[in-house]
Amino acid sequence: MxxxxxxxxxxxxxxxxxxxxxxxxxxxxxxxxxxxxxxxxxxxxxxxxxxxxxxxxxxxxxxxxxxxxxxxxxxxxxxxxxxxxxxxxxxxxxxxxxxxxxxxxxxxxxxxxxxxxxxxxxxxxxxxxxxxxxxxxxxxxxxxxxxxxxxxxxxxxxxxxRVSSTRIRQALARNDLDLAERLLGRRYRISGRVMLGQQLGRTLGVPTANVRMHRFAAPLRGVYAVRAELDDGQIVAGVANIGMRPTVHGTQPVLEAHLFDFQGDLYGQLLSVEFADFIREERKFDGLEQLKQQIFNDIDVARALLAC
CATH class of the missing domain: 3.40.50.620 (HUPs)
Structure with a gap:
């Protein structure tokens, strides 16, 4: 084409x-x-x-x-x-x-x-x-x-x-991922290049692939169980947050995905993140230790939802 x-x-x-x-x-x-x-x-x-x-x-x-x-x-x-x-x-x-x-x-x-x-x-x-x-x-x-x-x-x-972009947007806003899938004909996903971030996740023991949204205002916000497709076609289960990262005073929307049991360098790769299940709303925590504990809880929930 x-x-x-x-x-x-x-x-x-x-x-x-x-x-x-x-x-x-x-x-x-x-x-x-x-x-x-x-x-x-x-x-x-x-x-x-x-x-x-x-x-x-x-x-x-x-x-x-x-x-x-x-x-x-x-x-x-x-x-x-x-x-x-x-x-x-x-x-x-x-x-x-x-x-x-x-x-x-x-x-x-x-x-x-x-x-x-x-x-x-x-x-x-x-x-x-x-x-x-x-x-x-x-x-x-x-x-x-x-x-x-x-x-x-x-x-x-x-x-x-009638199927419309507005109807899909409304379904995603209320985290009705199943309806969005039926209207799209596929599970909703967001793709982008993995960039170098603050590497905060690595210090917390949960390294993340960061996809900057630039001027893209995503129709989702929160924490999700996801499946990510890598450049080589490999599908890896994980958990992702999409939002402003209020605990660390984020100023730009970012999609952060932690991929389960993945070893390798993702920088520069095109990552396509498919949203499987909604876990919780994004929120501000009192500190990094509380954030870390919540991330590990989210991982457990995501693993259960994805049966992995």
């Missing part, structure tokens, strides 16, 4: 395709259903398939720190889209220039000149262009005159309700 960053990197070889557009946060079962539509039409027409995404996501541009927590970081989203078998992902930088682009110019620059779309799969509630003036009806009208067809996205239901 080819990742194209920005309209300015589109070339003639990228023109004429079947496309869809959206945030694809989480790449959940609803997104998978849409992508199946895209791929089916691509096979029918013998054309490559493209998913158009935004970075940052529009709500992050408008709301800043008040934006909802993401389900997936950018790199992880691209990996998930690649796994769906798309030919290309086009990532548009959502900035003031794109925000202020009139709807007609958006269609002209992106769908006609940029991609020469032959078929476009999009929800009938999709809005685009300056002040969200463009809509599904406008796309259909322009498509009828410019030679591309428009198809409404299929709805995916679980327990009689």
């Amino acid at each position: 080819e990742l194209i960053r920005g309209l300015h990197n589109l070339r003639d070889k990228h023109r004429v395709c079947v496309a869809t557009i959206g945030n694809f946060d989480g790449v959940h079962l609803g997104h998978v259903k849409v992508l199946e539509q895209v791929k089916a039409k691509g096979r029918e027409l013998g054309l490559p398939t493209v998913a158009i995404i935004f970075e940052p996501q529009p709500r992050e541009f408008f709301a800043g720190q008040e934006a909802p927590a993401r389900l997936t970081r950018f790199d992880e989203k691209v990996r998930l889209l690649r796994a769906q078998g798309l030919d290309r992902v086009l990532c548009l930088t959502f900035n003031e220039r794109l925000r202020s682009l009139p709807a007609a110019s958006f269609i002209e620059a992106l769908l006609l000149e940029g991609l020469a779309v032959r078929h476009f799969v999009v929800g009938d509630d999709f809005r685009f262009g300056c002040d969200r003036a463009g809509d599904y009806a406008m796309l259909c009208q322009v498509g009828a005159t410019q030679g591309f067809s428009v198809e409404n996205t299929a709805t995916c239901l679980v327990d009689g309700e």
